[in-house]
Amino acid sequence: MSNLVISLPVLTPINIPPSSAHSASPALKTSQRPSTNTAARTNRSLEASLIKQRAHRRFAWRLCIGGEMALNGGKTFVQDEEKQRLLLEEHTEKHFTAGEVVRDIIIGVSDGLTVPFALAAGLSGANASSALVLTAGLAEVAAGAISMGLGGYLAAKSEADHYNRELQREQEEIDTVPDVEAAEIADILSQYGLGPAEYGPVVTTLRNNPKAWLEFMMKFELGLEKPEPRRALVSAATIALSYVAGGLVPLLPYVFVPRAERAMAVSVAVTLAALLFFGFVKGRFTGDRPFLSAVQTTVVGALASAAAYAMARAVQSI
Secondary structure, eight states: OOOEEEEOTTSOOEEEOOOOTTSOOOSTTTTTOHHHHHHHHTSOHHHHHHHHHHHHHHHHHHHHTTSEEEETTTTEEEOOHHHHHHHHHHHHTTSOOOHHHHHHHHHHHHHHHHHHHHHHHHHHHTTOOHHHHHHHHHHHHHHHHHHHHHHHHHHHHHHHHHHHHHHHHHHHHHHHOHHHHHHHHHHHHHTTTOOHHHHHHHHHHHHTOHHHHHHHIIIIISOOOOOOTTHHHHHHHHHHHHHHHHHHHHHTHHHHOSSHHHHHHHHHHHHHHHHHHHHHHHHHHHTSOHHHHHHHHHHHHHHHHHHHHHHHHHHHHO
16 A cells, blocks of 8 residues: 555644554553454454455545545645545555455365365275265265355354454443543554644544444454454355365366276376466465465375375275
8 A cells, every 4th residue: 555644634744654554453451352362363364464454444544534635655635535535446446355255265175175185095095996986075075065164154153253242342441431442542543653643633533433433443453344244154155165166176087087096197187287276376366476375285285195095005005
């Protein structure tokens, strides 16, 4: 994001660095919410990055309302609120904002490509027929899709429950100790380089708008975004379908090749190619180096299948 120079009414412009809105959480209530820090640390890097981008954009927009926004080193000043909104929308269109869905697809496809692949290799190593490998593989894909989908549902439901609990707790604190909460707003804004003269009007404005105050504290103090109402169901369906799509890839050769050993050779080639492609695409979406991501994903799948095949051979030789 470009550097923004924001000035509140009757104040001089303030430089706001393009840092993450979530990296600056005050320590006033760390001891009161141990679960919040734990949850924040366990967020995946993709989701955290997208949440930071959305929070920073909304933070800048709220501060710009009623004031002036300077872009491109202060060369362009915009006072019209509609133009401000259009500028912000034009900027955010360059970002990828479907992180939760992509995360679920990555989880489903990566496991779907790896687990049935390893199972098929292990059964082939035990001299099972193609029909047996296919039957067992399809059964595993069905069971795995149900299990993974249920896990995704429970995880998303837990996130929503955690958000609602923290929302209620934060609302109670705003009602009972508003001065402390206002001090926390000042502490958050001070970490962006704003002094008392600059963040004072912002604190006053938020105190006069309880809904915006609560939203601000949830995002910038706790680092929590409100989950979508249907997030749990969407997550479950996305992970399950992605698992099925990935799991069918290593099993398809066993449909057309009667001999299990030959089918396994074809399955290895097809699955490794799929892992390479999937790893490359995953790297593009997550911001990692695509080629490194492709190699890592392929190596993990190859090691899993090789271990299963070797174990089956070892058991058969006993």
